[in-house]
Amino acid sequence: MDLLTLPEMASSAEPIARRLVEWLRHAIVTMRIRPGEKLSEQELARRFGVSRQPVREAFIKLAESGLVRVLPQRGTMVVKISIEAVEDARFIREAIECAVAREAARRVDTRALAEVRARLDLAAEAMAAGDTERFFALDEEFHQRLAAAAGRPNSWRVVEEQKAQMDRARYLDMSDSIPMKTVMAQHLAILSAVESGDERAAETAMRVHLTEILVSLPKLASRWPDLFEARETETSGAA
């Protein structure tokens, strides 16, 4: 078991715990650490060559994000993908991003929209080059910049957290995700509507874009049943 290296110590002043969170979050979202897997403070501390404390604090942060669950005196594990949680995340994301699209179309902040379009152009290049990793990154930036163009840059933070839940499912099987070409077309439709100041068209285009995401979810759940949370049988609501 060789020592793992923490993400770039570009700014070495960055506390260990912060870098640990980054490393773990990425590993979880990209499914390098699988849902349901047990995480040991002790083992991770050994592998990173640090003490238990920073690992523990990283777990706390990840627990706040809903990526891991800490059971007192029992253990810490990566939460399984929950169909319900993914649906909720999609619902929330759609609500926020549709409002963002509407607001962006209402403002038509030309300068900010130029930044959005720049991401679209770069994404086209990435697609042509077959660089899916970069394409996904630019996908994120597109949405982030659009939020900025709506004057609500912070709303992206909330969306980002929801997105993490959805992304894990996507990383399960890339071939199941929406083709890059389709995403490009949808992004273009959104941006065009926003640029022309058509609030309703912008919102509709965004809704279309964010709707199809979960079509393949049941299929994934049945193919990897151990990675998914068993759906709650009881109905919520007490006396």
Place this chain on the structure above:
Amino acid sequence: MDLLTLPEMASSAEPIARRLVEWLRHAIVTMRIRPGEKLSEQELARRFGVSRQPVREAFIKLAESGLVRVLPQRGTMVVKISIEAVEDARFIREAIECAVAREAARRVDTRALAEVRARLDLAAEAMAAGDTERFFALDEEFHQRLAAAAGRPNSWRVVEEQKAQMDRARYLDMSDSIPMKTVMAQHLAILSAVESGDERAAETAMRVHLTEILVSLPKLASRWPDLFEARETETSGAA
């Protein structure tokens, strides 16, 4: 400086850190601890009669919620109220809760809606009795139950976090907040629209309810300038 007592140890198995978070969060949201105030691990540990570690972990959780800011090697402080942050929170809340209202009206889950109406009735009693504290609690429950009636109970968690930012401003001056009578009427309008399955009316009613909240914000900011974050002068967006 006498020892402070942590919230009820109803389940004494509850770790100290968890109870600390609860105590601190409530104290911050209700403005018992003022924005900008410095929090010391050491001092709080002394006052609660515990070690620094659980206090530290509580800070981490509150930082994740955006209620405090931890500056490495410098200190921890309650974040000041930011007009921009409150506006963002309101924007996000409106987006989600309008979607919730629409969805609830689409479903018309009679059983769940009965729970919503029950909160409305209890709130009417609280108003008659002049019990503002209870009225506010039932206000929250109204929204929470409505989310459940929309089949999105988890969306309330996200709204709740945003709400915390807004609530601090409200606690500054209760007399500035919307009168209970108005809130009651708005809640009734929302529920009636939902019960009759009118999606558009439900969304509109919710939007109205969530719009007026920030009318008094600038006034509050000018009256307590030291509790508010100075608005950023630079425009976001780097090269």
Place this chain on the structure above:
DNA sequence: GATTGAAGACTAGTATGGAAGTTTTTCCTT
């Protein structure tokens, strides 16, 4: 053979000391 229970190997939670870094104070120099 099935059940029970005690010992050991885990786990997270807490306490404490010290390291690294920042801010304030103090005191000397000009």
Place this chain on the structure above:
DNA sequence: AAGGAAAAACTTCCATACTAGTCTTCAATC
């Protein structure tokens, strides 16, 4: 008196030891 450097007094951060609770294992007992 004003400016600046050293030092003292803070802060969070990390390492380590210990506590307390949970689960597993395996042997003794019924």
